[in-house]
Amino acid sequence: EPQKRIDSDNGVEVTAGNSIYMVSDGTGWTAEHSVNAALGQFEHCLVDRGCAVNTHLFSGIEDIEQLMEIIKQAAKEGAMLVYTLADPSMAESALKACKLWGIPSTDILGPITEAIASHLGVLPSGLPRGAPGRNFPLSDEYFQRIEAIEFTIKQDDGALPQNLIKADIVLAGVSRTGKTPLSIYLAQKGYKVANVPIVMGVKLPKSLFQIDPEKVFCLTINPVVLQAIRRARAKSLGFGAEVRSNYSEMDHVREELEFAGKIFAQNPVWPVIEVTGKAIEETAVVVLRLYHDRKNRCSMPRISKRY
C-alpha cells in the first residue's frame, strides 16, 4: 500500500480519477473491505484501463461537524460516499447531506444492523465501537488470537518441528507456494499454524508423521506459475545467476513438485490444495472449510462460529 499512496495537497486530489470517500466512526476497515470486494467487479476498467479509482478512508469520525466537512469535500471532488456510522442520527445526517449535495452514497452498516435487529428482536446499541463507557473485553478469544500469532511466527519455515503437535493446522509445500502468508492469515483468525517446507533431497521432520494427519494440509501449484514466482523472488533477493537457475529452472521446479507429490501420495489423509491463481484468503477458506468439516462432519460444508 505504500506503493499505492497518492500525493494530495491541502486535501485536494492531484491525481485524476474517480474518488470514493469512506467514512467510519470506527476504523473504516469494514467499509474498505466492502469497497474492495465491489471494486473487484470493475477490474476490467481500473488502473491503466481507463477508470482509475482513488479511495480515501476517514476513520474515527464521531461528530457531525467533521462528518459535514468531509461530505462537503467529497462534493467538491465529485466523490461518492460509503459510510459506517453506528449512531442512527449520524447515519441519517450523512444520507441527508449527500442528497442535498447530490452525492451518491451507500450505508454499509445500517441495512445489515436493521436486518439483524429484527431477526433477533433486539435493538442495536447505536454506539460506535470507540464510544466512551464501552470497555474493551480482554476476552479469551483476544488472548487466543495473540497466542496463535506468536506461535505461528515462531513456527515459520520449518522451525521447531517438536512443536508441530501443538499446532491446529500444519501446512506443507515447496518453496513459494505461499505457506508463510497463508499461515499468518490463519493465525490472525485464531488458529495456531506451523508450516513445513518441502525441499528436494531434504528429509521431512519425523514429527510430521507422528501428529494427527487430519491437521496436515498440502499445497501444490502449477509449475509454470511457480517458476514465474520463483524468478521474481530470486531477483528480489538478489541471488546470483547460479543459485537462481537451480531454484527457478523449469526442470528443477517440476522435479521438486513431483518429489512433493510423491510424499503427499504416501499420506493420503493429507488433502492437497491447488493454490494456482488463488489469493491467500481464497486458499485460507479452502483450508478452513476442510478443517471444520473434519471436526463437525456436516452435510453442507460450512464454517461456524458463536457470538
Add this chain to the structure above:
Amino acid sequence: EPQKRIDSDNGVEVTAGNSIYMVSDGTGWTAEHSVNAALGQFEHCLVDRGCAVNTHLFSGIEDIEQLMEIIKQAAKEGAMLVYTLADPSMAESALKACKLWGIPSTDILGPITEAIASHLGVLPSGLPRGAPGRNFPLSDEYFQRIEAIEFTIKQDDGALPQNLIKADIVLAGVSRTGKTPLSIYLAQKGYKVANVPIVMGVKLPKSLFQIDPEKVFCLTINPVVLQAIRRARAKSLGFGAEVRSNYSEMDHVREELEFAGKIFAQNPVWPVIEVTGKAIEETAVVVLRLYHDRKNRCSMPRISKRY
C-alpha cells in the same frame, strides 16, 4: 475460533441461539466482516447475555442448486441470510427464495456495486472472483505484501536491528503492548514493520536513533491493564511465581512504563499511541493515519489508495 466451534450433526444445529447464514460465491470474508461489525451493535445481548448468535459461512457457492439447498436449510433453522453474489441472477434468486420462505435477507455486495457502477458510469462484470477465465494477477502489490509479511516476521521482537532502516514502520513499547500482533496486522496491509521491545535496564539498538524518526511509533498502555495482561501471559507461559512477580508486579510495571515514557520524551518526533482498550485494528488505523499524514500533509487526515 477453534474455541468457538460448535458441533452440529447432519447439518442440524445442536446449539440453541439465533442463526445467521452467510453465503458467498467467493470466500465469504466480506460478508463475515460486515456481520461482525453489525454484531458489535448487539454486544449487550450476545453470548451469556441472552441472545447468542451462531454464524455459518458457506463459501464458493456458484450454482443455483447449492444456493437453494442452503436457503432451504436456513428456513428450517429459522436463520437469516447475508449474501455476496456477483452474478445478478444468483443474487435475485437468493432474494426471491428468501421472500418465498419468509427469511430475512441482506445483500452486502449489490447495493455498493450498483452505487459504484453509476458513479463510474461503468457496468460491473457480474463475475464471481473465482470465475473461469479470470486470471489472478501476480501483481507488484501481491509480491510486496508477501515481502512485507516475511520481513515483519524476521524483525519480530527486536531481531536484526541493522534492518530497521529498511522498515516502513518501527514500533517501540514495553512487553505486552501488542507490538507483535500490530506488526503482523500492518504487514498484511503491505507495510514492512519492525518492532523493538523496551525492557527496563536494556539499551535500545543504536540504529533506532539513526533511522528516520518519522517512521517510529511508540505504544503505551494503562499500567493496571498491562498488569492484567501480563498476569494472564505469565500464567499461560507457566512462569514460576518468582519471574512472574517481577514481570507483572505493579511497581515493576509502573517503573518500566516510566522508563519507556522517558525514552519517548527524549524523542519528541516519535508519536506515543495509547493502546489501552483498543483492538489491534483500532491501533493500526491510528498508526496508519499518522503515517499517511506525515507523507501527504493533508488538511483532513485520511488514508488514500489507488485502484
